[in-house]
Amino acid sequence: MENILNEEVIPMPRIGDKAPEFKAKTTQGDINFPADYQGKWVILFSHPADFTPVCTSEFMTFATLEEKFAKANTQLIGLSIDGLYSHIAWLRTIKDKIEFKGMKNVDVKFPLIEDITMNVAKKYGMIMPGESSTQAVRAVFFIDPKGTIRAIIYYPLSLGRNFDELYRVIVALQTADEFAVATPADWKPGDDVIISPAGSCGVAKERMDGNVEGLDCKDWFFCTKKLDKDMVLDKVLKKEKEPVLA
């Protein structure tokens, strides 16, 4: 597709779309995306540039949380419009020299994609010319084990991401899939979840008459139920059980 200036226009991927495919060089070797990650959740995120302060704070935070995301079957993959040697030098500098909020000697072990050609950034709509035409914004794509995009968050260059929220999104998406529920505002494991709206007048009446055990209905279209925190953690995070002492 081309615009009136005959420039190539690549439609931005949307929630529900299959994640656009690409092959790329990364700091952990070549990848074939999303095929290499079938069966895993992936957070594919872009940052504006190597050797910049906000990005450095984000990489240190992500690397420190990598294990926590891995327990939720989630692979982190970063990208910027920089070359591989710049990535390697930046990650070495982070490990050797940078201390931030108590984090130091931080080893970034997840892949960081080299995208000097902007091939991947363009496919994923990570370039927003009003913000910068040479640097990617801070995009975050949440991709499920079948390679479908399930959530997208964008931040501008100046704003570092909230990692509690990124983790909450992963847990909430997996909870919705595992238990066929929706999650209300500010939901976290242990909070009540929302069940699907009544699909008929009969079901609406039953719910409002209080005939469905375990439901708390604010109105016929808005019913919640309890979902035990341990059930969420067991299913979603595959939490290892504490060993039972004899």
Ligand code: BEZ
């Ligand atoms: C940063 O990561 O610090 C940054 C990158 C691009 C523009 C502004 C800030």
